[in-house]
Amino acid sequence: MRLELxxxxxxxxxxxxFEVEALRGVSLVVEPGEVLGIVGGTGSxxxxxxxxxxxxxxxxxxxxxxxxxxxxxxxxxELRRRVGLVFQFPESxxxxxxxxxxxxFAPRQLGLDEEEVQExxxxxLRALEAGELAARSPFALSGGEKRRAAIAGVLAMKPExxxxxxxxxxxxxxxxxDLLALILGLRNAGISVVLVSHxxxxxxxxxDRVCALQEGRVRAIGTPAEVFYREPAQAPATVRVASLLRExxxxxxxPVRFAETLDALRALQGA
Amino acid sequence: MEHPGEGTRNGGSFVVSCxxxxxxxxxxxxxxxxxxSFELRPGEYVGxVGPNGGxxxxxxxxxxxxxxxxxxxxxxxxxxxxxxxxxVRKHLGILFQDPENGLVAPFVEDDVAFxxxxxxxxxxxxxxxxxxxIRAVGLEGFERREPDTLSGGEKQRVALAxxxAVEPDxxxxxxxxxxxxxxGRREVLAYLETLRAEKTVLHVTHHLEELVRSDxxxxxxxxxxxxxxxxxxxxxxxxxxxxxxxxxxxxxxxALEIGLSPARLRTPETLAEAxxxxxxxxxxxx
Numbered sequence: 001m002r003l004e005l006x007x008x009x010x011x012x013x014x015x016x017x018f019e020v021e022a023l024r025g026v027s028l029v030v031e032p033g034e035v036l037g038i039v040g041g042t043g044s045x046x047x048x049x050x051x052x053x054x055x056x057x058x059x060x061x062x063x064x065x066x067x068x069x070x071x072x073x074x075x076x077x078e079l080r081r082r083v084g085l086v087f088q089f090p091e092s093x094x095x096x097x098x099x100x101x102x103x104x105f106a107p108r109q110l111g112l113d114e115e116e117v118q119e120x121x122x123x124x125l126r127a128l129e130a131g132e133l134a135a136r137s138p139f140a141l142s143g144g145e146k147r148r149a150a151i152a153g154v155l156a157m158k159p160e161x162x163x164x165x166x167x168x169x170x171x172x173x174x175x176x177x178d179l180l181a182l183i184l185g186l187r188n189a190g191i192s193v194v195l196v197s198h199x200x201x202x203x204x205x206x207x208d209r210v211c212a213l214q215e216g217r218v219r220a221i222g223t224p225a226e227v228f229y230r231e232p233a234q235a236p237a238t239v240r241v242a243s244l245l246r247e248x249x250x251x252x253x254x255p256v257r258f259a260e261t262l263d264a265l266r267a268l269q270g271a
Numbered sequence: 272m273e274h275p276g277e278g279t280r281n282g283g284s285f286v287v288s289c290x291x292x293x294x295x296x297x298x299x300x301x302x303x304x305x306x307x308s309f310e311l312r313p314g315e316y317v318g319x320v321g322p323n324g325g326x327x328x329x330x331x332x333x334x335x336x337x338x339x340x341x342x343x344x345x346x347x348x349x350x351x352x353x354x355x356x357x358x359v360r361k362h363l364g365i366l367f368q369d370p371e372n373g374l375v376a377p378f379v380e381d382d383v384a385f386x387x388x389x390x391x392x393x394x395x396x397x398x399x400x401x402x403x404x405i406r407a408v409g410l411e412g413f414e415r416r417e418p419d420t421l422s423g424g425e426k427q428r429v430a431l432a433x434x435x436a437v438e439p440d441x442x443x444x445x446x447x448x449x450x451x452x453x454x455g456r457r458e459v460l461a462y463l464e465t466l467r468a469e470k471t472v473l474h475v476t477h478h479l480e481e482l483v484r485s486d487x488x489x490x491x492x493x494x495x496x497x498x499x500x501x502x503x504x505x506x507x508x509x510x511x512x513x514x515x516x517x518x519x520x521x522x523x524x525x526a527l528e529i530g531l532s533p534a535r536l537r538t539p540e541t542l543a544e545a546x547x548x549x550x551x552x553x554x555x556x557x
Contacts, residue, residue, distance in 0.1 A: 012420050020420050041452045042424030088423055088450070089369045140299050142324025166423065169449040170368050172322045172477050173518035198424070198452040201521050234453065237521035237539050244543035249550070258521065265529050268550060 001082060001160040001192065002067050003030040008052055009061030010045075022048040024216040025062065030161060030194055035187050037207030037224070038196045044213040046196045047088065050163050053194065054083040081110065084159030088166045091146030094138035099125070099149045102138055107156045124152040128182060144175040151179075162186060163194040168202060180206050204228070204236035204256050224256040241265075286471065287311040287334060287363070287441060292343035294329055303329040305494045306343070311441070314468045318482035318502075319475040321491035322516040327475045330491065331367075331445050334473075335360055347441065361390065364439035366431055368446035379421075379429050380405065380414040386437045404432040409458055423450040431459065441471045448481065456481075479506070480520040483537050490515050503534045 010023040022045045030036050030053075040046050051057040052064055055071055064071040071079055087093070096102035103121045112120070125131045128148040133141065138149055151167065164183070168176040183193050183206050197203050203210060203224070210227040212219045212234075220227045228235035232243035238261040245252050249268055255261040288310040295302045304326045311317055319327050332338040333345050336356030345352055352359040364386075376382040384401045392400065405411060408428040418426060427450045434442065444463075448456040460481060463472065474482065482488055488505045490498040492515045498505070505511065506523060518524070522542050523533035529546070536542045 013417075018415075018417055018420065020416075042428075042450075042455045043422040047422065092369070137298075140296060143328065144323030166450065170323075170446050170477070172325075172516050173479075174516035175323055176477070177518065198450070198455075200453060238525070240539035241522065241525065241543050241546075244539060245546060248547065258524070262525060262528050265525065265546065268546070269529060 001030075002032055003053060003083065003161055003192070004028075004065040004068075005049075005052060005062070006065065007062035008049070008059045008064065010048055010052065010057060011060050012048075014060065022216055023052075023059075026213070026216070026218055027062075028211050028218060028221060030192050031209075032160075033187060033190050033192055034208040035183060035193045035195060035206050037203035037210040038194060038213065039198070039200060039203055039210060040213030040219070042198070043215075045216040046213055047165055048216075049213065050085065050165050050194060050196055053161065053163050054080045054085050056080075056085065081157050082159055083161045083163065084154040084157050085163045086151050086154050086165060086167060088169065090150035090154075091138070091143070094146060094150055097137060098135055099130070099138050099141070099152075100134040102149060103152045103156050106153055110157070120156040120158065121152075124155040125149075127155060127185070128152050129178065144171050147171060147175075148179075159191065161192040161194065163196075165196045166198065167195070168197065168199065176202065200228070200234075200236040201238070204238060205258060225254040228256060229254050286313055286346075286348065287473070288346045289330075289333075290344045290346075292333060292340045292345060294333060294338060294340050296329075302341075302494050304333070304340075304491075307491075307494075307496045308343075309489060309496060309499060311471050311473060313440075313471055315487070316467055316472045316474065316485045318485040318488040319473060319491060320477065320479065320482070320488060320515070320517060321497075325491040325515075326494040327491050328445060329494075331365060331443055331473075331475060334443055335363055335365055360439075361437070362439055363441040363443060364434040364437055365443040366427075366434050366445060366447050368449050374418040374426055374429060377417060378414065379410065379416050379418060382418055382429055383432045383436050386433050390437065400436045400438070401432075404436040407435055407462055408432045424452060424455050427451060428455070428459070439470075441473070442466070443473045443475075445475045446477065447474070448476070448478065478520070479517065480522070480537070483534075490517075492516075506534045507532070 005026055005028050008023055008026045012020045012022055026049060038046050052059055094102050100121055103124055104117050107117045107120050125134055128151060130148040130152055133145055133149060168179055180202055187193055207224050210224050211221040212227055220230055228239040232240055238258055239256060242252050242255050242261055252264045252268055255264045289307055292304055292307045293302055294304045321327055333340055336352035336359060339353040347359045348362045350359050374382050376385055380401055383404055384397060387397050408431050410428055448459055483502050485502055488500055488502055498511055522539055526536045526542055527533045531545050536545055
């Protein structure tokens with residue numbers, strides 16, 4: 001699926017003294033099978049933006065297009081199946097007595113037969129290496145396990161676009177790395193992933209393109225190198241190190257991912 | 272352990288002590304904490320790390336009486352949170368990781384004042400404390416905003432302001448920057464730095480870079496306290512890191528991979544300088 005936002009605007013509490021303009025004309029495209037990282041400071045509009053991707057919020061201006069078709073003309077349930085949204089701290093929405101039933105809830109609503117539901121549940125839990133959690137109560141899980149169970153629930157809908165809002169907040173570093181590997185796995189299976197994160201280091205590792213938001217507008221959009229080297233002070237640690245060295249060692253280039261940066265540093269030392 | 276109990280709790284100092292504390296959640300086969308002992312001396316800044324499910328959040332909840340130990344004893348400023356939770360909460364404030372759960376009032380300033388309202392603080396003093404706390408977390412101008420219209424990071428700063436307004440001696444921070452952007456994180460950490468010595472801080476985090484300046488780092492894994500070390504020794508102990516599913520921050524990992532000492536190079540700037548120094552001397556030697 002190609003998901004496009006055209007000049008999207010959103011105002012919270014319009015016409016009241018508490019009116020806040022959260023999005024001021026955002027245009028971007030989520031291309032099929034890419035990981036689009038969305039970064040930006042606290043309050044830049046990241047979470048508001050992603051809630052427009054499945055019309056959980058209706059834009060007060062502009063439009064959302066699914067493969068060129070105005071998303072408001074699609075059935076909401078269909079749109080939300082195709083664009084799966086995982087909120088910040090999604091574990092707070094876990095409710096069923098077992099993880100298995102929790103993950104099965106949404107696919108069951110689609111009217112699938114029980115065999116298909118079970119298959120999807122197992123498949124999603126396995127994708128998150130959470131198969132052993134199936135029979136456990138979601139409330140007895142650790143933070144990282146709950147997070148995985150909650151993401152499995154959205155994955156079981158087989159979305160074409162998976163939108164993850166701060167999926168690694170509060171996860172230990174090893175669990176975070178597992179989740180990033182999962183994102184790349186989904187991308188390689190043809191699913192588009194929108195990754196909202198304030199952790200630039202992790203965006204650097206997985207994003208094909210990056211969109212930087214600032215005060216409700218797109219400040220920059222492009223490859224990670226294009227976006228991050230434009231403003232190295234607001235860049236991942238790898239880019240900050242490399243851009244500090246670039247003045248006297250231009251041969252270092254513009255590495256972004258950890259492995260690239262390490263190669264560039266080694267080449268520098270070997271020279 | 273490197274820090275045996277020193278009995279300061281009876282001397283009227285504000286400290287935390289855990290003596291052989293064990294706790295299991297009902298229905299769970301394995302203890303969430305088993306036989307955990309440590310002490311915080313007044314003014315110490317101590318980090319807590321470890322994998323998800325290691326017992327960090329359980330420990331935090333035992334410190335203010337939200338949970339009661341199955342065995343062993345917790346003392347905060349000489350009081351047992353299991354029997355005197357309200358007294359303990361005047362001395363020990365907790366910032367939880369998901370700010371959504373904590374915000375209750377219609378406006379930011381009311382939310383920051385919420386904890387104070389139960390303490391019988393005079394009106395004028397309350398206003399000053401609330402304004403001071405809002406300023407401290409950089410949220411001036413947000414006083415009359417509704418919490419619902421704030422971003423996750425802003426909400427977290429509101430929660431931190433509410434905690435600071437109560438002026439506890441001991442701050443327990445459970446992932447206080449997990450929802451902040453890089454700038455917000457630096458701001459909050461710089462603020463926490465100004466509280467050093469004045470407050471005792473227990474800082475739970477997955478971001479090791481936040482703890483490079485702490486006094487000690489405790490490692491909880493599988494409910495057990497498996498290490499209590501200085502940051503220098505901790506960051507250079509590769510086995511300990513791996514066994515506890517910890518990953519060095521990017522700067523330290525780059526340093527280690529190219530043969531520089533990770534413990535001393537804390538920022539991209541210091542790493543870049545060290546690399547330049549090394550390549551320059553390498554050029555001269557060659």
